[in-house]
Amino acid sequence: GEDVEQSLFLSVREGDSSVINCTYTDSSSTYLYWYKQEPGAGLQLLTYIFSNMDMKQDQRLTVLLNKKDKHLSLRIADTQTGDSAIYFCAAEGWTGANNLFFGTGTRLTVIP
Amino acid sequence: DVKVTQSSRYLVKRTGEKVFLECVQDMDHENMFWYRQDPGLGLRLIYFSYDVKMKEKGDIPEGYSVSREKKERFSLILESASTNQTSMYLCASSPSSGEDTGELFFGEGSRLTVL
Numbered sequence: 001g002e003d004v005e006q007s008l009f010l011s012v013r014e015g016d017s018s019v020i021n022c023t024y025t026d027s028s029s030t031y032l033y034w035y036k037q038e039p040g041a042g043l044q045l046l047t048y049i050f051s052n053m054d055m056k057q058d059q060r061l062t063v064l065l066n067k068k069d070k071h072l073s074l075r076i077a078d079t080q081t082g083d084s085a086i087y088f089c090a091a092e093g094w095t096g097a098n099n100l101f102f103g104t105g106t107r108l109t110v111i112p
Numbered sequence: 113d114v115k116v117t118q119s120s121r122y123l124v125k126r127t128g129e130k131v132f133l134e135c136v137q138d139m140d141h142e143n144m145f146w147y148r149q150d151p152g153l154g155l156r157l158i159y160f161s162y163d164v165k166m167k168e169k170g171d172i173p174e175g176y177s178v179s180r181e182k183k184e185r186f187s188l189i190l191e192s193a194s195t196n197q198t199s200m201y202l203c204a205s206s207p208s209s210g211e212d213t214g215e216l217f218f219g220e221g222s223r224l225t226v227l
Contacts, residue, residue, distance in 0.1 A: 008152065031214050042116070042202055042218030043155075088154065092214055099170075100216060102147075104154040 002026040004091050006103035013111050018076040020106045022089030027070060029091040033100065034063065034074045037086040046087070047074075076108075084110045115139075118203050118219040125226050131190040133222050135203030142208045144186035145170075145216065146178060149200040158201075161186055162208075193226045200224075 003025045012018045024032070030051050035043040049056045049063045049072070056063045062075040076083055086105040093099035119134035137144065143162050147155040147170075157170030159178040167178050175197060179187045186205075190197055200223050204216040 004154075033215070035216075040220070042220045043204075043216070044218070045215045048215070099157065099160065100214070102155040104152055 002029070002091055002093055002101040004089055004101050004103040006087075006089050006106045008104060009107050009109070011109045011111060012079050014079060014081060016079055018074075018079045018083070018108055018110075020074045020076075020087050020089075020108065022072040022074075022103055024070050024072065024089070024091040024101070026091060026093070026101075027067065029093075031092045032063075032065060032072050033088075033090040034061075034072075035088040035090060035102075037088065037105070039085070043088060079108075079110050081110045081112055084108055116203055116205055116217050116219040118201075118222045120222050121220065123222060123224045125193050125224065127194060127226060129193050129226075131193050131224065131226075133188040133190075133201055133203075133224070135186045135188070135219055136184050137186075137203075137205040137217070138184065139205065139207075139217070140183065141205035141217070142183075143206045144180065145204040145206075146176075146186065146188045147202045147204065148172070149202055149221070155202065158188065190224075193224075195226050198224060198226045 006022045033048045034046040036046045037043045060077045064073045088105045089103040090100040116137045145160040146158045161167045161180040177189045203219040
């Protein structure tokens with residue numbers, strides 16, 4: 001299977017930008033995803049990027065994709081305490097949408 | 113909105129007991145998945161199903177089985193629970209490949225403790 005790696009923890013001050021990084025191994029992944037998991041809840045799709053794009057912006061969220069280096073990042077501008085959660089990077093496996101490979105998750109803590 | 117419902121949020125079982133985890137989705141999705149989530153390991157796929165009565169092994173199927181008798185329902189079965197199966201179990205569903213971006217819709221999770 002594909003390997004998807006993320007750092008486990010990130011702490012930022014409220015109002016600062018957060019950048020969560022992810023690397024993956026399968027260059028054929030068509031879609032790459034960021035999911036958010038709030039305490040006691042399941043995962044919810046935050047945003048995704050198609051592999052032929054290198055950037056996608058959605059309000060406070062910016063996703064950057066470097067296909068050559070197989071590196072994906074999620075930038076959250078003006079981070080709020082409500083952004084505290086676990087963020088999972090996921091890459092589509094070779095079977096397509098039938099299977100996603102998830103990273104370990106990055107626990108973002110926003111300090112007031 | 114898509115709703116994926118897992119029948120039990122918290123379960124405590126004893127070693128050797130048979131455990132059923134139920135999952136129901138209301139969006140007529142073809143694909144359904146069972147993952148387990150452990151700290152530092154992320155989500156690992158146990159089994160998935162792309163149609164009624166069809167199932168495929170994921171990355172860690174040992175010690176688990178599944179059942180999909182109806183399209184909306186996907187059950188995870190632990191025939192003889194062991195302490196190393198203490199975990200958070202997440203069910204997810206998605207429409208067929210090619211119909212959408214491949215987004216998975218998750219339930220809230222079932223936290224299983226095996227004593």
